[in-house]
Amino acid sequence: MSKVQIAGGGIGGLAAALACARAGHEVCLCERSAEVSEVGAGVQLGPNVVRMLHDWGLANALQEVSAKPSQLEVRSAITAGSLGRLRLGEVFEQRYGAPYLTIHRADLHGVLLQALQHTPGVSLHFGSAITRFSESGQGVIAEFSDDLQTHSDLLVGADGGWSTVRKLLLNDGTPQATGHLAYRAMVAQSDLPAHLHSDQVTAWLGPKLHVVQYPVRGCKWLNVVAIVHGQVLGDMSHWDHSANAQDLQRSMAVACAPLQELIGAIDSWRLWPLSIRQPICGAHQHAKGRVALLGDAAHPMVPYLAQGAGMAIEDAAALAWALSVPQAGNTLGDDVPAQLQRYAQARWQRNARVQARAIKNGQIFHATGPMRWGRDVAMALLGENLLDMPWLYGGEAHP
Numbered sequence: 001m002s003k004v005q006i007a008g009g010g011i012g013g014l015a016a017a018l019a020c021a022r023a024g025h026e027v028c029l030c031e032r033s034a035e036v037s038e039v040g041a042g043v044q045l046g047p048n049v050v051r052m053l054h055d056w057g058l059a060n061a062l063q064e065v066s067a068k069p070s071q072l073e074v075r076s077a078i079t080a081g082s083l084g085r086l087r088l089g090e091v092f093e094q095r096y097g098a099p100y101l102t103i104h105r106a107d108l109h110g111v112l113l114q115a116l117q118h119t120p121g122v123s124l125h126f127g128s129a130i131t132r133f134s135e136s137g138q139g140v141i142a143e144f145s146d147d148l149q150t151h152s153d154l155l156v157g158a159d160g161g162w163s164t165v166r167k168l169l170l171n172d173g174t175p176q177a178t179g180h181l182a183y184r185a186m187v188a189q190s191d192l193p194a195h196l197h198s199d200q201v202t203a204w205l206g207p208k209l210h211v212v213q214y215p216v217r218g219c220k221w222l223n224v225v226a227i228v229h230g231q232v233l234g235d236m237s238h239w240d241h242s243a244n245a246q247d248l249q250r251s252m253a254v255a256c257a258p259l260q261e262l263i264g265a266i267d268s269w270r271l272w273p274l275s276i277r278q279p280i281c282g283a284h285q286h287a288k289g290r291v292a293l294l295g296d297a298a299h300p301m302v303p304y305l306a307q308g309a310g311m312a313i314e315d316a317a318a319l320a321w322a323l324s325v326p327q328a329g330n331t332l333g334d335d336v337p338a339q340l341q342r343y344a345q346a347r348w349q350r351n352a353r354v355q356a357r358a359i360k361n362g363q364i365f366h367a368t369g370p371m372r373w374g375r376d377v378a379m380a381l382l383g384e385n386l387l388d389m390p391w392l393y394g395g396e397a398h399p
């Protein structure tokens with residue numbers, strides 16, 4: 001069994017710790033923040049992801065805190081008309097063997113952390129940021145901001161889109177601004193007028209903007225994300241800027257009355273400038289030697305397919321699988337670089353496809369002119385066939 005050092009305790013790092021510890025490896029996870037914290041925002045989990053979380057024994061814990069939306073409805077942000085629907089709920093569960101869930105990030109964090117606390121072989125360190133590492137034939141020595149130094153068989157960089165581990169490993173620059181801003185808010189459904197309550201995922205598409213809303217916490221809360229074109233000045237690596245509700249309302253001036261009413265009913269928003277890297281172009285960007293990248297550190301993506309955290313969780317499952325497969329001619333745990341190559345080979349193409357599809361979705365969602373017309377006609381003609389993605393929701397994290 002291997003000694004696994006993980007840098008980063010976001011959804012990807014926690015999932016990797018759980019998957020590896022469940023497979024019998026010894027895990028040390030170091031997170032930069034002094035305490036576990038996730039932002040007040042939601043996350044959608046497709047059945048491809050929920051299947052894995054269920055395999056890890058988390059079905060009951062998830063059911064208690066998530067919502068199971070009845071359908072995805074795409075609406076015009078300008079006319080409010082319905083453009084297309086995809087039945088989720090029981091239909092999706094039967095089709096893909098697991099439900100489509102929506103959840104508050106802090107709740108998903110909590111579910112993963114609680115499972116970790118009941119899994120032997122895991123040590124967690126907070127307020128511990130990785131600053132450097134060195135690799136030898138025998139293992140990896142990693143150094144942290146709190147003077148911790150660890151010796152492990154491998155290092156996993158799960159330290160997000162502005163990853164220190166990636167910089168030290170690949171030194172391939174930083175993510176670039178997309179020119180898109182995400183305004184995020186959570187509101188108790190009981191604080192909204194009854195006609196704005198909702199148990200479904202709704203995506204409102206408009207020229208150079210879109211809004212996604214869905215329930216979380218057993219449908220008691222509504223998560224709303226509004227994406228508009230714009231820039232912020234300052235450090236892009238610092239997410240979660242405070243937001244001005246009036247700026248957002250101005251950006252939504254072209255929107256239909258029901259959407260404006262929803263946006264206007266929410267006072268408090270937080271702002272994320274969205275940044276991006278081009279889709280990963282080979283296994284060498286996922287792992288090298290005894291160091292692997294996982295989640296946003298490997299493949300940051302725009303959130304227009306709602307699968308960034310999903311791919312991080314899939315990476316985690318694939319990492320545990322790769323570490324537990326003995327390489328030909330070696331005993332288990334003997335050949336970590338080859339195992340990490342197996343992980344990288346298993347993951348890079350699917351992650352690249354998801355990254356590319358997310359970029360394309362952004363162009364489709366924000367279309368203007370003839371492209372917008374074509375989109376709406378295609379959705380009306382093809383309906384569910386256009387919105388469902390068996391390659392994604394039925395796809396596997398590893399062979």
Ligand SMILES: Cc1cc2nc3c(=O)[nH]c(=O)nc-3n(C[C@H](O)[C@H](O)[C@H](O)COP(=O)(O)OP(=O)(O)OC[C@H]3O[C@@H](n4cnc5c(N)ncnc54)[C@H](O)[C@@H]3O)c2cc1C
Pocket residue numbers: 007008009010011012013030031032033042043044045128129130131158159160161163164165182184225272294295296297301303305306307308309310311312
């Ligand atoms: C508006 C928006 C909506 C989204 N919606 C969805 C969705 O519906 N579904 C979905 O699947 N995904 C969604 N995503 C994407 C998803 O949030 C990310 O892909 C996911 O959170 C990535 O997880 P991660 O663990 O790789 O990185 P992060 O969540 O960024 O975690 C990285 C962790 O590493 C820590 N860290 C950083 N540097 C260091 C260091 N030097 N040493 C130690 N620790 C360090 C950080 O503090 C952090 O805790 C959305 C993203 C946005 C912006």
